[in-house]
Amino acid sequence: MKMKLSVLHAAILAAMLATSASPVQAGLPFLNSDKTEMPTLAPMLEKATPSVVHISVEGSREARQRIPEAFRDFFGQRGQGEQRQEQPFSGLGSGVIIDADKGYIVTNNHVVQDADKILIKLKDGRSFTAKKLGADPQSDIALLQIEAKNLVQIPLANSDKLRVGDYAIAIGNPFGLEQTVTSGIVSSLGRSGLNMDGFEDFIQTDAAINRGNSGGALVNLRGELIGINTAILGPNGGNVGIGFSIPSNMMKNLVDQIIEFGEIRRGSLGVRGGDVNSELTEALNLKVSRGAFVNEVLPDTAAATAGIKAGDVIISMNGNAIQSFNELRAKIATLGAGQKTELGLLRDGKERKVSVTLQELASGQVAANELHPMLQGATLNNSDKGVEITELAGGSVAEQVGLRQGDIITGVNRQRVANLAELRRILEGRQGVAALYIRRTNDDLYILLR
Known part of the structure; x- marks a missing residue:
């Protein structure tokens, strides 16, 4: 009896039977336990699902x-x-x-x-x-x-x-x-x-x-x-x-x-730029058609310290090709502050590699209701003085308990708070009243979360 295989299974079977073909990445095929040589994904899925x-x-x-x-x-x-x-x-x-x-x-x-x-x-x-x-x-x-x-x-x-x-x-x-x-x-x-x-x-x-x-x-x-x-x-x-x-x-x-x-501590390279395209390739006589073109290197940044220059084309990160500026931006930001990475550059027609230690991007806001239900409507961010309320929704629970935009949380129940991670650890699983020590302009006050 003839069986009609899906396009995927047919491709798998062809790869298995072609003696001259190189093996695919996953080492096909997966076989039924009865050794009927029928390609199937079932054994893998039984473990993964x-x-x-x-x-x-x-x-x-x-x-x-x-x-x-x-x-x-x-x-x-x-x-x-x-x-x-x-x-x-x-x-x-x-x-x-x-x-x-x-x-x-x-x-x-x-x-x-x-x-x-x-x-x-x-x-x-x-x-x-x-x-x-x-x-x-x-x-x-x-x-x-x-x-x-x-x-x-x-x-x-x-x-x-x-x-x-x-x-x-x-x-x-x-x-x-x-x-x-x-x-x-x-x-x-x-x-x-x-x-x-x-x-x-x-x-x-x-x-x-x-x-x-x-x-x-x-x-x-x-x-x-x-x-x-x-x-x-x-x-x-x-x-x-x-x-x-x-x-x-x-x-x-x-x-x-x-x-x-x-929290997320985003990495920052400190460059501005765009994608390599055909016009840029022709104008600068570049040898690549893909990559992240550096228009500007900001002072006192990770890129400046590493020696990256305006006009460089970043073509790889840790040995993996970079196709666009957005791809570079996403990889840098999510890799994290303080992490080291190796960038491949094209400068004056020659390839070179530089080692970069990423700085921290001034970001990392979190929704405060993740920490305590009475903080719903507030957005928190790290500051050099503690945890700042950077946004506050009008009429929100957080506003009703007395919080204001610009308030800085410096302590909870007489415990010092320097950042979001410390605030999370103190509030996590806490029962009863939490007394927030707030710095508001030049005043200090307590706000109770019940």
């Missing part, structure tokens, strides 16, 4: 409604054009267990943002309430933790070694359909431009990714994590064969910072 979890969230978000001029007096909004209300929401997504012993789960920030309750459901049917340890909205990564035994973690691959054409398998819960698996290939690398304010270095894949896949796993044929699925590009939010994943190396760099510091 228990590490992918279903996430459901509940919470509330501030909704703004435009009020017609004639009705503003009725709402007490004279002179204002909108009314703000808290509205409940719920949502679904996916996550990946990266540390079974500590219960660490990675997902997308947009899956759990503003969530008051995060419920994790494992493949074996067990359910747990998760705690959010930290998040980075600009790269769309969040780290959760559950207290559970007998978890299965996924091994991490080196995503810098990916090539266009490598097989890719997406595992997640699209539309709430738990443990759904789709297959495809890596369509492109170093994609950016979906969110101009974010740090993007996406893996593009044609493995079907739909709503609910967010935060799920993209794996290679060994069952190793190569990416965290995060976005789709298509009409009405449906799959058209263009999906995007955050590379596993980028995810790990961010998660390691959250675990160590309680």
